[in-house]
Amino acid sequence: MNKLERAALFRDRVIERLNATEVTRSQLSRDAGIDRSTVAQILNGEDARLPNAHIAAEFAAALGVSADWLLGLSDRSERAAQLLSAGLNFADAQRTPADEQLIAWHREAAGHKIRAVPTTLPDILKTSAMLNWEYALFQDKTPEQANAAMRDTADWLQAPGSDYEICVPIETVKSLARGEGYFEGIPEEVRVEQIRHMAQQCGDLYPSVRLYLFSSRKVHSAPLMIFGPLIAAVYVGQFYMVFRERKQVQGLTRHFDELVRASSVDARSAPEVIRSFL
Structure with a gap:
């Protein structure tokens, strides 16, 4: 954007804000402490005038927007504190597949690709026996509710246009096969069934669902x-850190895409590799 384009954008956004708030130019002059003739020079005529930093800051303060937005340096009009509040917040996490918050986000993002790095295994690829074992200790959600939520998700995954990418450390699947770490105490028949089911689902649901296995010794992800x-x-x-600002979401998306690129097992090979751990 050259100087003339930025000046024109500044003028247009000031006028847009004046119209939206029904503030007059005289009131803007008073609130910003800027001479009315200067305000007129900036806002009138075809030859837009780019203001100096002081005027841009005073206009922004008087209009309740950010100077970056007025100057075309941001797509968001909120001030820095407002942007932080709008772009980042916290939501309670139940860590169950019947989590209403997760279900609400899925609905909000209908038609868009979903990317996930689960805490252990992907809930959407778990067997009923695994869900019963894993969620038996939760007091707020029963295994029956977890299974019902998974059936609903399975129906969603069968719908046309579904697009779900999952990245899992390959060490997690190996630990499941051995009954180690997080998976210690799970009966062997439950673990074997889980591995077979996950491999089968990865094949049956491909390409709507694509599972990648990466080495946590090479890359890491929360x-x-x-x-x-x-x-x-x-x-x-205990909670989710929730980002809605475009650049923040894009940054985490790039992180996820790097996990995909760094994966040692791609989605086509995942079923065979998972079965090999039996």
Whole structure:
């Protein structure tokens, strides 16, 4: 954007804000402490005038917007504190597949690609036996509710246009096969069934669902979900850190895409590799 284009954009956005708030130019002059003739020079005529930093800041303060937005340096009109509040917030996390918040985000992002790095295994690829074992200790959600939520999700995955990408550390699947770490205490028959089911689902649901296995010795990721370009949620235990600002969502999307590129097992090979751990 050259100087004349930026000046024209500044003028147009000031006028847009004046119209939206029904503030007069005289009132803007008083509130900004800027001479009315200067205001007229900036806002009148075809030859737009680019203001100096002081005038831009005073206009922004008087109009309740950010100077960056007036100057075309941002697509968001909110001030910095407002942007932080709007772009980042916290949501309680139940860490169950019947989590109403996750279901609401899925609905909001209908038609967009979903990206996920789960805490352990993808809930949408778990067997009923695994869900029963894993969620038996939750008091707010029963295994029956978890299974019902998974059936609903399975129906959604069968719908035309579904697009779900998942990245899982290959060490997680190996730990499942051995009954180690998080998976210690799970009966062997449940673990075997889970591995076979996950491999089968990865094949049957491809390409709507694509599972990639990466080595956590090479790359690392916190658990997260990205709902198209709209929402990114990082799971930190008791709550989600929720990002809605475009650049923040794009940044986490680039992180996820790097996990895909760094994966040692691609989505086509995942079923065979998962079965090989039996």
